Amino acid sequence: MKVRVDSDLCQGHTLCAMNAPDRFALRDEDGHAYAVDEDVPAGQERPVREAARSCPEQAIVLS
């Protein structure tokens, strides 16, 4: 599974990092999110899916 954050949609709600702190990081200056690694390691799909589901802006793209 691959994951990325659509930076045009992300507004810095931070729920992704709350749900999957190992897979999403927040930029110091504005808290907008990015995926630590595009490839989701085996076994970590569940928190990443939960992060995508929780995003108020629906800015997380899974593929």
Added chain:
Amino acid sequence: MTTDEAPVTDEERSRQTISLDRHSSRYRIEFEELSTEFHGKCPVAWNDTHGGYWFASGNKELFDIARRADVLSNDNDINGTKKGYRGISIPHVENQERRTRGGFLEMDPPEQRYYRQALNPYLSPAAVERWKPVIEEITRACLDEKIESGRIDFVDDLANIVPAVLTLALLGVPLKDWDVYCEPIHASVYTPPDSPDYPRIQQLQMLSGMRMMESIHEVRADPRPGLIHELVTCEINGYRPDDMEILGVVMLLIGGGFDTTTALTAHSLEWLSEHHDQRERLSREREALLDSATEEFLRFYTPAQGDGRTISQDCVINGTEFKEGDRLWLSWAMANRDEKVFEDPHTIHLDRKGNRHSSFGLGIHRCIGSNVARATFKIMLTQVLDRMPDFVCDPEGAVHYDTTGVINGMKHLPATFTPGQRLGAGLEETIERMQRVCDEQRLAEPVTVRKARAKLDS
């Protein structure tokens, strides 16, 4: 970019007309029934009160509209030099004394974007992380003031104070001034113009505005770090904002920083007092539950119930035909109760999953202080759970706002608990000490300048 769908017919529109005064007790008392009714019948309705405006309550409908910055305007055209739009308050609040708009929440891009880019480094998660020892210490002092007595008012003695002191610290103005701003900020939200207390509140508001203007001048003359310093030095799309515009921004930050976090904290503590088993579970399993419980309290109580917008060009969204100049209310509160997205929406589930609530708004105007709010709320909540674990709120003494059309807040929430031991100095002494810590460590610098956490033993 509008969707090409058939516009509604007149007959359909008449079915979609509602008559709901958000400032009536009906809105507050029948909130759940009204939400359910609207979601089923008219997730976007024409509300014929307050001059008529669109009312978006359905989660999907609100989501599709709120993020359309291309067809929405937040502008409050106070000088009448643009299109005459009237900002985010419905009904529009005429402010005769102070011709200010509500900071960048009543602006559109590009100016709005410049402001956010300037202020985000003071309010991001990394920026807020640095302040946690200070928030903990102010909270500790508030609880110490009451811990030996076994009685506290969670609004007056805790939730009004901590967000206020912290907000002033972020701004870079004297912390001891917190009570100059505290009462007018809260009271101006819950005091209607026909109240006998209204003139007094107006007077307090005017005094607090004057005091803040002095602080802005002081920062200009004698620079000290903080949000105000940023505002007096930043350039917004090629211009430097004047003092009135800066005052509008500062009052937005104070209004956003004070009343909303107070409202969330009070309601959550009231609910936990009524649900002892859930309170014990939250305290016991806080590592796993604190984040999800916080988001659930945010969803359920939605401190800022909604925001107004003006349609800036004719468009059709999900079949609703909007005309340029139409007013629109985005009901974050009702969208948070839509069963199509939230199972069992009118019940608090501390472990709720997929909780994509819109309590901080959606789109480019997302609450800039959301990270401050979460940190402050969590620290106040956990210290209460630790130090007053058996607190019981007094339902007779709890006072909710009469109308919740803007902020779903509480005026008072008295409680009793088994008395405990003080841990340190009182509030006044602690605020003085925190002032020294802020000054010596330059805590209010942006995170791009200073990354280290506050140290309290210095």
